Amino acid sequence: HVPDAGVLAPLRLDGYLSFHDVAAAARDFGNRCSLLPAAVLHPGSVADVAAAVRRVFQLGERSPLTVAARGHGHSLLGQSQTAGGIVVRMESLGGGARMRVHAGGAGADAPAYVDAPGGALWINVLHETLKHGLAPKSWTDYLHLTVGGTLSNAGVSGQAFRQGPQVSNVNQLEIVTGRGDVVTCSPEENSDLFYGALGGLGQFGIITRARIALEPAPKMVRWIRVLYSDFASFTEDQEALISAERTFDYIEGFVIINRTGILNNWRTSFKPQDPVQASHFQSDGKVLYCLEMTKNFDPDEADIMEQEVGVLLSRLRYIQSTLFHTDVTYLEFLDRVHSSELKLRAQGLWEVPHPWLNLLIPRSTIHRFATEVFGNILKDSNNGPILLYPVNRSKWDNRTSVVIPEEEIFYLVGFLSSAPSASGHGSVEHAVSLNDKIVDFCDKAGVGMKQYLAPYTTQQQWKAHFGARWETFERRKHMYDPLAILAPGQRIFPKASLPMSS
Template identity: 40%
Template structure:
């Protein structure tokens, strides 16, 4: 298998023998068949496109065991073992995998969620200290017990704290509060050198900002201090339909300019009846929309959605606020719908769709997703590009499209946004598909991935000026182009916090280096 791979295996064996850490495998489990059996879950992710098996899996009981592992690997002679932290395993392109390396299962850390509620008149902020492997849905449940909640979310809550903070964490609240990485007060991190560091904007700030949006390249997040605010009791959730993309996007941009009235803004393309099925539980009344509008037409429609939070002391004014906002919108006459749901059910809305997909055998399948950040100036052209590459009436999945605001992102973090000049508006476009194995063969999946690549190339290399989110590249040159002006800073931070390139090999950014002691 080659000398370097042989040396990697020897070092893993030495680690297992010499460490008190709790590995799934014992030293006798390194025959190829047993490796595949015992590390099967660590070679899988939500995308089910890459299947890179590690040689070992670590289930740490505390951050010190992670530190011990990385300290050992940093000092080991001839070691080329890499390490990836795995949270919920919701990556798309194998980002949390480590071929022939070690995967750290973060959910084995003892779950810890400690809520600090600021008392009236007390200085400071309300916050939660949460272990890196905990899920956002668990933080939501615990914080709601005392009437608090984080400000910024992802659409799907069964993701780990450390996982989303390593990317950005975006959803319909991003326009107002920024991504999740803009709502963190402090982190506990184990660097690639094995150092345990508590960092914040004032304490080890370079590491703090490196790790946020850093794709796991600089350290493993073992704990995070998340900013909290008063939680609403209920949410007024509105959806309106459009047959004109320009009007649809203008109305979305109007909504994100109304930060003091609107709490959430998203939207999606309505390509066919399946586009609405996932949300029919919340909005059953408009399921006749497709039949009525598509009876004699194959046009694409658009659904704008926004939400207003309902606090008990302000409940009487919510309907007035919604009416005031709705009057300023130019949706198709009579095609507007609203529901009132609990705050928890609103934030956990994708769970219903997950249950539906699981019941149809469409959850644990390949997901050739595509996520793009598109400048306002190029969004119409990007919409056209998408429609040139898909067939609306046969498309299976959802295409989300909604605006965020650049000034809500901290430029010190590692996260990358497209250059939009002086324009503050950037669009998120997510093409979310499930490759049904009964109708989509291996060849079909390859064609979908090729389709995504064509869209990415056209959108990033043309005057659209888009950037890929949750991306995967195989060449360092491509990563340099992705990070653009931030690339040199990214390289400097990498050399400081993970000089041997041990961490996050699944991202495909760096090649592992030998120990500096050689």
């Protein structure tokens, strides 16, 4: 049943409604789910977004129409799609011309920020702010994602241990609610909606603008990798680094099980002496752990950076012959995954299915988790990079909708699998069966895991995910999107007349 999006036709829009590109809006990065919308709205203004949502709201609960904001469509399982509804192409409002950089003044009273459209790609926010010598503080590993898309999840990368996730670095939002109202919100004004929308999986409104905190942009980056064969030393060093006062500016880590093939190494453009490809280092088939760090520096003060890095490295217990580093610009470092994307695209390997699994594991159970997962479940193979790095809970604002483990330190563990073949080890089925084993282990062993970018398909699962926070999440839904019009692809609140799809 395809509902009639023609009900939007009488609207006077600054942009336009299209019907020919519905197939493209039924795809995402996960490439495992395809829900065909009735139409795609290319908004020319925030008023267009509000008018479309308001119209659907006015149709009432008997109308099956829903509205899905689509960022860059980098969801994994249809989260930015809608079956038979309206997809709002947020990138139409994402251009640099709509960005406003406020350079701020001296002192803490006038901090710098940028007002960026919800549909702006982070790479474009970076380009725009760099013109003023400024940059956002917290990132994702990949910048071709939208502001509204990552803020609806959390936005986590190697800066989060110090700066918090991206949702901790926003001062104000402009939101179109599920009633079609345009609301400005911040910690001081409409704070319930502000915190609800951050990590809110698009459930309470469409973010049309975000005020993002800025800092002076670093010029250069010393980018360092070292290897460990011992998991305990690897994680102890990571934890010591994220807890220290004077430390690196970015700290991540990854697990190296299978060192061959572009699909296992796509995540980075780290060039000069990539340890992942360093053939001279023999590990006898053992699992290796790579600690990745950066130190920002001004080329005029490279000596100071060298000294500081030397002191920091001297406290670590990595395998001494495996220290690799390179110096790149801040922009090159932040945009590092994009060059790999281009290589994969050239080989047709970017559009393959991506059965990713992202977990947040408390510090107290990370060893048990690693023993089972890397020693047993994934002993011989993996289908893509595996990230593993700690962050501190105190940097996450617990008033947002983001769900994280209870402990002060927890790990982000990302299994970024690709499934290039229809059967065998490279298939979706194989990757999903490994993911299921990992999740199953976590449940049975009481690991205290929470999923990030969770692909749950029933409200029961979501209730378990939110735990004690479910009541607040549900209350906010009734308040801001009472007809459950928005982001139906998250499968949290089915619109009354629509069956829950999986």
